[in-house]
Amino acid sequence: MSIITLSNLNKIYNEGTDIPVHAVNNVDLSFEAGEFSVIKGASGCGKTTLLNLLGGLDTPSSGNIIIDGVEIGKLSASNLTNFRMNNIGFVFQAYNLIPVLTARENVEFIMHLQHKSKKERKERALALLESVGLRDRADVRPGKLSGGQQQRVAVARALASKPKFILADEPTANLDTKATENLLDIMENLNKVEGITFIFASHDDRVIKKAHRLIELEDGKVIG
């Protein structure tokens, strides 16, 4: 059974005005557990919009999103927030670490919200930082980390809640080649060894090259 099913999904910005933008147009898609998929397409084709809908950060104009058997459009705002916390990991283009927290505290953040014990938080955070090669930077704040390092902390953070899948919108857009290779290797490894499901949105060839499945968007429509 697929963990994500999108059916008849539409997102229209500025609906009802003179210039409506059909950013996601009648999308039917499903994702299986363990996938390493990349949604690609030209700038403005609707990748970010689609990923935001998938992540429950934005609401569709019409259509259904079913994640692990739950139709997320039917959840209340508060339940949706909890659902995100427990099921979805996010890696953002701009890293978006919390600047006042150290790397480890950033990774522990969601586990805090989940009321995990101090011991469990600490152990898991350090293990995750280890897996992204940043164990020795655990007590450093994001400001003192390079972009690549920050993005790896963000991956560790996304994994902290043991989500069903990880959404990563242009995770490499701000990184140089070396950091990109390093980040992709880590994620590929996590996918292979731990079976973590990754869904990327990217037009970066270095990312597309690694994809196990490619989904191509054009003007909000899936074309391949």
Added chain:
Amino acid sequence: MFAVIFGVSMRSMQLGTYDNMIDGAVRQYSGFIQIQDTSYWNDKTIDDLMTDSPELRSKITEIEDVNSVLPRLESFALISSGSKTKGAFLQGIDPMVDTQMTGISDKVVKGKFLEVGDDGFIIGQRLAAFLGINVGDTIVLISQGYHGVTAANIFPIKGIVKIPNPALDKVLLIGDIGTVQEFYGAEGMLTSLVVNIKNKNAIDEIIPQINEIMNDKSLIALSWTDMNKELKQQIESDNGGGIIMLIILYSVVFFGILGTIIMMTAERKKEFAVMVALGMQKKYLSAIVLLETIFLGMIGAVVGALVSSGIVWYFHDSPIHITGEMAGIYEQFGIEPVLMFSTDWTIIQAQFIVVFSLLILAVIYPMIKISTFKIIESMHS
């Protein structure tokens, strides 16, 4: 923080100055409550005296919040020494009890204070300087006595006092009540009984009790506001001005706090959005922001209160002396030309509470912002 400092200092200075005005004009001279003969209150002539009654005095002393009751016989006299003559204000007091209220014996700068039954006088420093007299010299006093008697006698000067109120310092002559009564030919008679009270806020409760005890239409109990209408008015209008100043100050403070909070919220909008995206409940986030703001505000307000109490205490101990033209204006009103700071703890408390309330009011803004923001939009800001 600065809000509290400004608020407290300003208010404290105002109230302190009023206290000083009241103190200067009232405590050291008229007392907060006086009992007079009704016709004396109206005409202020030496013929309208009241009879001293130790029984009445002791009864009034028994009222709660009353410290003591002081007999006074006050009138005018011509004072001369050598070739100089001047009008003086002659005050007959009971040296024992009077000084407990006015602390006047501490103000003696030369010679000694009066003893009970003393036949000499204590003179204001400025008056003594004008007449060119010193302790041990004799003065001649001439006046009209009770019911038309001529009053004239020679008295020695026992001591010189420095009266803070400059206008009074230029005219004051203090003698033992018995000596003054004898001088005016008014044995056993008084112009007034000064009621020395513990708490000036209790005046309105004490006066009816006194009236009940006296049960005498020819006597009247007066509060300091009855006796000093102009001072009271001046303080009230000045206080009004002070309150307007405070309102302006608070508006500035409020918009300052609000501005800071709006800035802080805008700066952290993205951070908030990320937190909610990761799974933090908005109400939880609101609670955290609320606590955080209150905590920061508390620190600010506490530091503000501490600094301002420092300032207030400093100026309370070494008040600012007004000089030049302003000083002249103060002196005309018979007030010591000093900006006093009140150390009344409630001022700091009040400022603290006001600033804190403004903070709570301002913190509504981020609360609303958090409850209404959209994750996507905020994340891209």
